[in-house]
Amino acid sequence: MAYYAIKGGEEAIKNSLDFYGDITSKGENLDDEALIEALTFSIDKVISEGSLYSKKLAARAIKRSAGDMLNASFFLRAHRSSCQRIGISRTIDVNDMRLTRRISSAFKDIEGGQLLGPSNDYEIKLLMDLKDEDVNIEEYSNEDNVIKSALTPLRDDNLIKTLKKEESPWDITRNYPSAPYPRSAVLQVMSRGESGSLLTVGYTTMRGYGDVHPTIGDLRIGELDINFTHPFTKNEVKIGSIEATAVESVGTFNQDSEGDTKLTTGFGFCFGKNETKAISMSIIDLTLYNNTYSVGGDHIIAADFEMIMHHLDGIESFGMTNHFKLPHYVTFQTDYQIFRSAQKYSEEQKEEQRKEQK
Amino acid sequence: MILDMRGVSKVFGKFCPKCLETTGADFNSSICPTCKSVVGVNDVNLTLANGEVLGIVGESGSGKSTLLQLIYQDQEASLGEIFVKDFVGRDGEKKNILDANLNELSHLRNSLMSMIYQNPRLGLNYKFSAGGNIAEKVIMSGNKKYDEIRSRALYFLEKTEIPVSRIDDYPEYFSGGQQQRIQISKALSSNPKILLLDEPTTGLDLSVQAKILDLIKELQHEIGFAMVVVSHDLGVIKHLTDITVVMKNGQIVEKGLTDQILEDPQHPYTQLLVSSIL
Amino acid sequence: MRYAFLDEEAKKEIRRSLLKAIAIPGYIVSFASRELPVARGWGTGGLQITLAMINEKDTLKVIDQGCDGSVNAVNIRNFIKSVTDVNTTVDTKEASIIQTRHRIPEIQLQERQTLVFQVPIPDILETVEPNLGKQKLLHANKDYSKLWVLLYEDTSQFGDSRISNRYPVMVNHRYAMDPSPIPKYDTQKLGNCKALQLFGAGREKKIYAIPPYTNVVPLKFEDREFKVENFEGKSCARCGSTDSFLDEVYDDNGDTHYYCNDTDYCDSNLQIGDK
Numbered sequence: 046m047a048y049y050a051i052k053g054g055e056e057a058i059k060n061s062l063d064f065y066g067d068i069t070s071k072g073e074n075l076d077d078e079a080l081i082e083a084l085t086f087s088i089d090k091v092i093s094e095g096s097l098y099s100k101k102l103a104a105r106a107i108k109r110s111a112g113d114m115l116n117a118s119f120f121l122r123a124h125r126s127s128c129q130r131i132g133i134s135r136t137i138d139v140n141d142m143r144l145t146r147r148i149s150s151a152f153k154d155i156e157g158g159q160l161l162g163p164s165n166d167y168e169i170k171l172l173m174d175l176k177d178e179d180v181n182i183e184e185y186s187n188e189d190n191v192i193k194s195a196l197t198p199l200r201d202d203n204l205i206k207t208l209k210k211e212e213s214p215w216d217i218t219r220n221y222p223s224a225p226y227p228r229s230a231v232l233q234v235m236s237r238g239e240s241g242s243l244l245t246v247g248y249t250t251m252r253g254y255g256d257v258h259p260t261i262g263d264l265r266i267g268e269l270d271i272n273f274t275h276p277f278t279k280n281e282v283k284i285g286s287i288e289a290t291a292v293e294s295v296g297t298f299n300q301d302s303e304g305d306t307k308l309t310t311g312f313g314f315c316f317g318k319n320e321t322k323a324i325s326m327s328i329i330d331l332t333l334y335n336n337t338y339s340v341g342g343d344h345i346i347a348a349d350f351e352m353i354m355h356h357l358d359g360i361e362s363f364g365m366t367n368h369f370k371l372p373h374y375v376t377f378q379t380d381y382q383i384f385r386s387a388q389k390y391s392e393e394q395k396e397e398q399r400k401e402q403k
Numbered sequence: 404m405i406l407d408m409r410g411v412s413k414v415f416g417k418f419c420p421k422c423l424e425t426t427g428a429d430f431n432s433s434i435c436p437t438c439k440s441v442v443g444v445n446d447v448n449l450t451l452a453n454g455e456v457l458g459i460v461g462e463s464g465s466g467k468s469t470l471l472q473l474i475y476q477d478q479e480a481s482l483g484e485i486f487v488k489d490f491v492g493r494d495g496e497k498k499n500i501l502d503a504n505l506n507e508l509s510h511l512r513n514s515l516m517s518m519i520y521q522n523p524r525l526g527l528n529y530k531f532s533a534g535g536n537i538a539e540k541v542i543m544s545g546n547k548k549y550d551e552i553r554s555r556a557l558y559f560l561e562k563t564e565i566p567v568s569r570i571d572d573y574p575e576y577f578s579g580g581q582q583q584r585i586q587i588s589k590a591l592s593s594n595p596k597i598l599l600l601d602e603p604t605t606g607l608d609l610s611v612q613a614k615i616l617d618l619i620k621e622l623q624h625e626i627g628f629a630m631v632v633v634s635h636d637l638g639v640i641k642h643l644t645d646i647t648v649v650m651k652n653g654q655i656v657e658k659g660l661t662d663q664i665l666e667d668p669q670h671p672y673t674q675l676l677v678s679s680i681l
Numbered sequence: 682m683r684y685a686f687l688d689e690e691a692k693k694e695i696r697r698s699l700l701k702a703i704a705i706p707g708y709i710v711s712f713a714s715r716e717l718p719v720a721r722g723w724g725t726g727g728l729q730i731t732l733a734m735i736n737e738k739d740t741l742k743v744i745d746q747g748c749d750g751s752v753n754a755v756n757i758r759n760f761i762k763s764v765t766d767v768n769t770t771v772d773t774k775e776a777s778i779i780q781t782r783h784r785i786p787e788i789q790l791q792e793r794q795t796l797v798f799q800v801p802i803p804d805i806l807e808t809v810e811p812n813l814g815k816q817k818l819l820h821a822n823k824d825y826s827k828l829w830v831l832l833y834e835d836t837s838q839f840g841d842s843r844i845s846n847r848y849p850v851m852v853n854h855r856y857a858m859d860p861s862p863i864p865k866y867d868t869q870k871l872g873n874c875k876a877l878q879l880f881g882a883g884r885e886k887k888i889y890a891i892p893p894y895t896n897v898v899p900l901k902f903e904d905r906e907f908k909v910e911n912f913e914g915k916s917c918a919r920c921g922s923t924d925s926f927l928d929e930v931y932d933d934n935g936d937t938h939y940y941c942n943d944t945d946y947c948d949s950n951l952q953i954g955d956k
Binding site (some may be wrong): 551 | 821823824829830833834838903
Binding site (some may be wrong): 054 | 752782783865928
């Protein structure tokens with residue numbers, strides 16, 4: 046007869062991890078490089094949500110998690126926490142991106158053309174193989190393709206609303222802000238947020254819970270250099286490059302703080318290739334800073350800073366949701382006792398009422 | 404003197420030095436020609452004695468509701484001082500309630516004063532039961548004994564002719580007139596020294612209006628609190644108040660005993676108002 | 682690996698937050714909560730406090746639902762030991778730091794002991810107002826009317842508050858505080874405690890504290906009793922105790938048994954019995 050209902054925990058944990066190890070070991074022999082190349086979108090999702098750009102670590106984390114992407118992102122976050130902070134690189138300008146893909150829905154044609162690049166936008170989703178189509182490649186170039194954002198002409202004409210610039214960007218991993226939230230903090234939360242969560246919130250605006258009417262002004266995927274000032278030599282050096290996705294959406298128009306009528310825009314950015322996430326992020330950015338009174342219903346989640354700042358992080362929501370599996374028998378015992386007391390009280394009241402009626 | 408207001412103004416917008424001088428009754432406008440700000444209340448001076456009932460009458464846009472909101476601090480005044488009897492600062496000297504800190508403001512709004520809004524949605528919390536709403540006011544004025552709180556709620560519901568068996572019902576299940584009466588119960592339950600009423604019966608059926616006005620008058624005689632009643636309806640003013648001030652474009656244009664103002668108005672605007680009674 | 686896993690900046694930040702929290706009993710202090718190899722919602726707040734405080738001279742006890750052997754307690758204790766090599770114990774009297782989830786030990790704590798609570802939701806106002814900005818204003822205004830009205834409504838409907846654990850308390854006559862999901866049975870131990878009580882919410886990034894000998898009372902009407910969990914007529918089948926919080930356990934035959942929830946308390950009763 047076991048008194049130790051939950052004691053013997055050590056052994057239970059060991060055995061459980063062992064069993065779990067059986068599952069995760071199945072992927073042990075998968076080659077990291079092969080994973081990085083073959084499952085490139087999974088890797089990119091993990092580095093984005095893990096908030097740590099390392100495709101190698103992402104590959105390892107995915108194997109350790111047997112494909113659970115959120116769990117893999119969690120590994121990367123934990124690792125990031127243990128890394129020493131050396132310094133801050135030069136601010137990236139996405140206009141400097143070496144493009145592999147760049148489109149703009151806002152214009153029929155743009156400087157540099159609509160560079161479709163590798164994309165599944167026109168893929169017919171049939172799992173069986175279709176006839177092999179002949180591919181005709183006319184021009185082929187190995188040169189870098191660096192083109193400014195398609196919205197540049199509008200910016201140059203001062204037609205786009207600019208928000209107040211912050212003195213220095215916030216760092217949510219060092220300090221979490223309270224309301225009113227600085228925009229840099231809001232963008233950080235979204236950039237490392239869980240893709241599905243951002244998708245849901247962005248989607249609500251498309252069904253009427255928000256008056257933004259977005260058009261993609263510029264969507265780009267490519268490589269960006271990371272430049273860093275060497276702490277000793279004080280020379281700026283390129284320390285590497287990252288793959289990233291950036292989206293600028295154009296919304297409706299309104300009056301800025303000076304009273305001038307301007308076009309509104311939103312910005313989405315994340316590590317790796319993740320168009321869905323970057324598009325969602327840009328639309329939420331638009332909605333947050335351009336909420337109007339007249340349309341959209343009473344509660345617009347995408348325009349609510351509290352909703353955005355506290356519910357999009359996958360590691361937090363995932364942890365909290367799963368924590369319900371932890372033992373809760375003490376709290377349940379208290380719930381049950383209160384329920385019984387309340388039941389007793391209700392019955393006593395009914396009895397009294399019955400007596401009074403007689 | 405239970406209420407003493409000096410030089411109180413409220414300007415919506417930039418508020419330039421010309422605002423107060425170039426708007427008002429004589430200009431027939433509340434909009435500053437220089438900076439386009441709207442002067443809601445323009446340099447009002449007013450006093451109220453203990454147990455006195457003051458009426459403030461005027462058209463929509465005259466600033467009468469805004470004035471009330473400034474006293475209760477639903478809105479922040481742009482200029483001026485308001486003194487309430489027994490409201491003193493740390494030094495024991497009387498203190499401008501517009502400078503009240505958070506604790507003091509809480510005391511003012513929960514114990515010294517109460518406000519009854521035209522729309523019960525502003526004065527009641529629709530997520531609390533009728534009893535719960537009254538309980539909130541009683542608790543915030545310092546009482547933490549359940550039995551006393553409950554009996555106080557029952558007492559005032561009875562006084563305002565709400566069936567006491569409905570004490571646990573939620574406001575949305577009552578009629579408009581009943582919701583207003585619940586609001587009155589709530590406002591009185593903290594034993595305020597000053598009761599502020601903003602168009603308390605506008606929008607209700609005439610018969611209901613009459614009942615509520617009688618109720619308020621009776622309670623005021625019984626309990627003896629001072630009252631400020633804002634209304635555009637001269638009938639209401641006549642029924643309830645001892646003294647009346649007339650407001651136009653944010654300023655007071657006439658002040659006097661209610662009977663005198665209604666029988667023998669002096670200011671042309673007051674004459675216009677009085678003569679328009681159907 | 683650094684001692685106690687966290688880098689020095691993180692430890693400094695947590696310690697400063699702790700000092701501020703202790704200086705203002707019951708007041709919620711924001712802190713830059715670090716991500717740990719343990720999941721959010723699984724004790725990262727309590728863990729960060731322990732890691733920021735612990736040193737080689739400490740003796741650590743970790744309990745979950747009152748039990749040292751509970752899976753989560755074992756996991757956390759092992760993790761802390763692996764990054765500090767500190768002494769661990771199951772004996773409440775021996776421990777200098779006790780990290781706990783959902784319970785306060787039965788054995789009275791002494792001066793120089795520290796009790797670290799794992800907190801899922803740091804603000805008691807969350808039950809009546811989820812917006813963080815509004816919560817802050819309410820605390821600043823000492824406006825707990827929504828909690829009181831909730832108590833009133835529950836009392837008129839059910840005779841008592843419906844809150845079963847996480848019962849709101851007033852700390853030092855000023856702040857309403859969330860004591861973490863401890864049973865009402867334990868709420869009474871918070872006040873005038875000789876030990877230091879620290880509360881950490883990792884996911885919500887908040888820390889608060891009750892210094893020793895602080896006035897802490899449950900939020901209740903003056904003319905109503907504070908009813909706690911009742912184990913009348915029941916006793917621990919193992920040590921016979923009738924004055925501890927009991928767990929209801931079903932065995933393989935479907936029979937019900939009761940045992941002390943606090944396993945160390947149960948063990949020590951048996952030892953006393955032996956003597």
